Amino acid sequence: MKIDLHAHSNVSDGTETPADVMASAARAGLDVIALTDHDSTDGWAEASPAALEEGVALVPGMEVSCRTDQGISVHLLSYLHDPAHPGLLEEITKSKDARLTRAERMVTLLAEDYPLTWDDVIHHVAPGATLGRPHIADALVAAGVVSDRSEAFRSILTSRSRYFVQHYAPDPAAAVELVRAAGGVPVFAHPVASSRGRIVGERTYREMIDAGLVGLEINHRDNPEEGREFLRRLAAEHGLLITGSSDYHGTGKPNLLGENLTAPAVLDRIEALGTGTVVVRP
Numbered sequence: 001m002k003i004d005l006h007a008h009s010n011v012s013d014g015t016e017t018p019a020d021v022m023a024s025a026a027r028a029g030l031d032v033i034a035l036t037d038h039d040s041t042d043g044w045a046e047a048s049p050a051a052l053e054e055g056v057a058l059v060p061g062m063e064v065s066c067r068t069d070q071g072i073s074v075h076l077l078s079y080l081h082d083p084a085h086p087g088l089l090e091e092i093t094k095s096k097d098a099r100l101t102r103a104e105r106m107v108t109l110l111a112e113d114y115p116l117t118w119d120d121v122i123h124h125v126a127p128g129a130t131l132g133r134p135h136i137a138d139a140l141v142a143a144g145v146v147s148d149r150s151e152a153f154r155s156i157l158t159s160r161s162r163y164f165v166q167h168y169a170p171d172p173a174a175a176v177e178l179v180r181a182a183g184g185v186p187v188f189a190h191p192v193a194s195s196r197g198r199i200v201g202e203r204t205y206r207e208m209i210d211a212g213l214v215g216l217e218i219n220h221r222d223n224p225e226e227g228r229e230f231l232r233r234l235a236a237e238h239g240l241l242i243t244g245s246s247d248y249h250g251t252g253k254p255n256l257l258g259e260n261l262t263a264p265a266v267l268d269r270i271e272a273l274g275t276g277t278v279v280v281r282p
C-alpha cells in the first residue's frame with residue numbers, strides 16, 4: 001500500500017488541475033493520495049470522480065496557514081473535515097482574502113526593482129485559487145528574473161527578504177480546535193522545516209497537543225534529521241500519529257509523488273477519527 005497524504009493542485013499553488021493530480025498519483029503507483037490545497041477545499045469536487053476513474057483512493061484534505069503570536073508560520077494539515085463547517089470556513093476565507101492584499105503589497109515592493117506587474121502574477125493563478133508566493137515566482141520566471149520557483153524562494157521571495165509581507169492567519173492551536181470541531185484530523189505539516197523560516201518551540205507544540213493535535217508529518221523532505229529525532233520522541237510521549245508525504249506541487253517543486261509514505265495503520269486511525277467527510281474509494 002502506497003499512501004501519500006500531502007499534495008497541491010492549481011486550486012492553490014500546484015501546477016496541475018485536481019483531476020491531473022489524481023492521474024499523476026495513479027501513474028506514480030500510489031494507492032491513496034490526499035489533496036491538501038492551501039486554505040481551500042475547492043478541488044475536492046473535481047478530484048473525487050477523477051480518483052474513481054484513475055483507481056486511486058482520495059483523502060479529502062486541506063493545508064491551513066497559521067501563524068503564532070511570535071510571527072512564526074505553521075502549516076496544519078486537515079483530513080476529512082466538513083468543508084461547510086462555518087467556523088473553519090470563516091478562518092480560511094479570511095486567510096485567502098488576506099493573501100490577495102498581501103500579494104498586491106509584495107508586487108508593489110517588487111515592482112520598484114523588477115519588471116513585474118499585478119497582471120503578470122494573475123496570469124499564473126487559476127480562477128478562484130488561493131494566491132501564494134509561488135504565483136509571484138512564476139511571474140518572475142516569465143520575466144526572466146529567476147530560472148524557477150526554487151531560485152525565487154532562495155533569493156527574492158524568502159521570508160527573510162525585504163519584499164516579504166505577512167498575511168492574516170489563525171493561531172495554530174485555534175486552528176487545531178476548529179479542525180476537530182469540523183470533524184477533521186489535524187496533523188502538523190513539516191514541523192521542523194527550518195529552511196522556510198523560524199520554527200516553533202515547545203510551548204506551541206504543547207498548545208496544539210492540548211487543543212487536539214493528532215499527528216506530526218515527520219517524513220517530509222524539509223524536516224532535517226536532527227529535528228526528526230525530537231519529533232519522534234514527542235510523538236511517542238503524546239501518542240501522536242506519524243505521517244510521511246511528498247508535498248507535491250506538480251512542476252512547481254522538485255518533490256515527487258510517493259517520495260515519502262504513510263503507514264496503512266496510520267491511515268486507518270485517521271479514517272476512524274475523521275467524521276466530516278469520507279475517503280473516496282474506487
Ligand code: AMP
Binds near residue numbers: 013131252
Ligand atoms: P505562501 O503560502 O504564499 O507564503 O508561500 C509558501 C508556499 O510556497 C508553500 O506552499 C510552499 O510549498 C511553496 N514553496 C516554498 N519553498 C518553495 C520552493 N523552494 N520552491 C517552490 N515552492 C516553494
Ligand code: ZN
Binds near residue numbers: 014
Ligand atoms: Zn504550496
Ligand code: FE
Binds near residue numbers: 063075189190
Ligand atoms: Fe506547507
Ligand code: FE
Binds near residue numbers: 006008063
Ligand atoms: Fe504543502
